[in-house]
Amino acid sequence: MNSPQNIYAWEQSRAIIDIGSNTVRLVVYGGPPRAPVTLLNEKVTAKLGKHVAETGRLSEKAVGGVLAALARYKALIDLAGVPQVDVVATAAARDASNGAEFLEKVRAIGFAPRLLSGVEEAETSATGVLGAFPHAAGIVGDLGGGSLELVDVADGGTSHGVSLPLGSLRLPALRAKGDRVFVREIGRMLAKADWAAEPGTDLYLVGGSMRALARGMMVRLGWPMEDTHGFALPAAEALKLARQLARRGQALQPIDGVSSSRLASIPDAAALLAVLLQRLQPGRVIFSSWGLREGVLFGSLSDAVQKEDPLLAGVMAFVGGMAVDVALVDAAAEWMADVVPMARTPLGRAALALCLAAGRVEPNLRRGLPADWGLAKRWVGVDNAGRAMLAAALRGSVGKVQKDAVAEPWARLAPSAALAEARGLGLAARLCRRMSAGSAAVIRSTRLTVEGGHLRLTSAVPQLIGDGSSRDLKELAQHLGLAV
CATH class of the missing domain: 3.30.420.40 (ATPase, nucleotide binding domain)
Structure with a gap:
């Protein structure tokens, strides 16, 4: 497989x-x-x-x-x-x-x-969230059509799962009774279930109506991504947006990727979220596209497979059809790691694999890869900041890096220093790719080092280092603040 x-x-x-x-x-x-x-x-x-x-x-x-x-x-x-x-x-x-x-x-x-019992449904959804966010700790809230499941997650496990009759099909009738009754009833259900949370934790949200709500929030924020998986907001900002989207009588504009039925569910989902945020007092809200179905899959895996890095597993499967394998990524990572330490990290290896694969793509299609592979394609095991770093690395590997890096669409998603490091990895990957023609054996015949403030590329076969490689070396050195 x-x-x-x-x-x-x-x-x-x-x-x-x-x-x-x-x-x-x-x-x-x-x-x-x-x-x-x-x-x-x-x-x-x-x-x-x-x-x-x-x-x-x-x-x-x-x-x-x-x-x-x-x-x-x-x-x-x-x-x-x-x-x-x-x-x-x-x-x-x-x-x-x-x-x-x-x-x-x-x-x-x-x-x-x-x-599934209510508790089994809650725990299975939470298992799906743990599959996508291996280090998740906090609360999972899965809004289905008939019920809302809440469950604690920590240390790779689940506990205190409950199922409440607050599904998206039930919310309209409850809201019709008035805002005070709506808030009071949700509070009563939480109290009856003896369910509370430690303030300041993360709240992971699952379900089609919650994903539609996330898209509504992203549109209002002018977010540079459309995929809701991993979209995260401070709770205070999420509460403000939820209150705006929960207003009665407003006509929401169509949203790309959101069906008319899901669009209609946004106000009620937003109203529910606003109450949950006030009652549970999380510090942050994170939306997950992995839930019940993925929980069924992930829960059936062996412990060894569950412990694999999901981002690397997904990326390596994706690039495998482009003749990029573990041996090639290992060789490239070892070759550049002393110059670009990010190559030693799982995120760096994933970015490197994508950058190497970019060389197998038709030249006229490469320009869109940073946005397509970094921001639009769904990856798990990485947050929005990490996806921005994938995009920045790809930009370095396939095209000219903008002098004003703030102008890149992903600039708001990660710290500028992290994006600069990722661009450096992309530039190093471009040099590696051009110089080696994507051959691990050629990579191992060369060395990339820093000596006395100078970036050096040496080889036992000097003919390998052509004019194109020399230009790439110079651009990488400039980015790193080194001479050649």
Whole structure:
């Protein structure tokens, strides 16, 4: 599953079907187990749990929509030869009086659904967050259609998971009772569940409505990224934005990547978040695209695989199809590490791998790589500042670095010193790539050193160092404040 040619192989993939209260979704994953690649992500917004709070039952119309979607998913999976399928059902099937009858119909299609308890749902979502943020510590809040799950995460584990009837399908009716009742009811539910949090911790937010809310916040901030995964804000700033977006009666403008149904859910999700921020008093809010489905995947991995660096695993799988492997990255990292120490770090190695792969891309496509690979492509195990550093490194490796680095779109995402270090790595990668033609053996035949304030490139085969390499060496030296 790790070899480049198998990343998109259906016969080596794994499918997760999530029967939620709002949507029923099929996601097929391939690629490296630690950083899976999404081969297919298909959903049907059946709103299975829409009337459960009022009637206690799943409606025939919603059940019919879900079963039709599942029949299609079954046909796709069987014909494509997907070898492993996990089906999980959550709040709607759990809370409805006819939930068991519904699950029997799911079994009749040929699936073996697993009904998660509220605590299991909370812990599985939190496990997904831990897969994307290995050092996560704080609270995970997963807003689904039928419920809100809250769970503590720390030291790679979960605890105190609860499920509250505060899903996105239930919020409109609760808000219609007035803001005071809305706030009071949420507080009552938290108190009844005996759920509180230590002030100042991180709050990780999961779920489609929360991702839509994140996009709304990003648009208001003029954020230079569209991917919500890893988007983080101080709690005070998040509260201010949540209050703005929660206002009743406002017509939100369409947002790229947000469906009309998700757009409509933003005010209620924002109102819920505002109450949670006031009650739980976190120090920071972080949005995660990894949740329940990824938790099912990550929880099934061995301890050894779970401990792999997810960013490096994802990057190496991505560049493998461009003839960049571990041996080449190792050789390049060792070659430049004394000059660019960042190359010794996991983030630096990931950036270096991308910079080396950039040389395999058509020249007319390279200019967009910093934004495309650094900011737009989803990576896990890296925050927005780290993604900005990936972009800065790629800028150094594929094009001229702007004299006014503040003008780069990612300049606001990371400290200027960190971005300068990343640009240096990119410049060194460009020199390495041009000089060696992407050959580890050629890299090992040369040395890059600093001697008495001068940057030196030497080789047992001097003919390897051509005019292009000399220009790259000079530009790297200037960036580092060295002579040549």
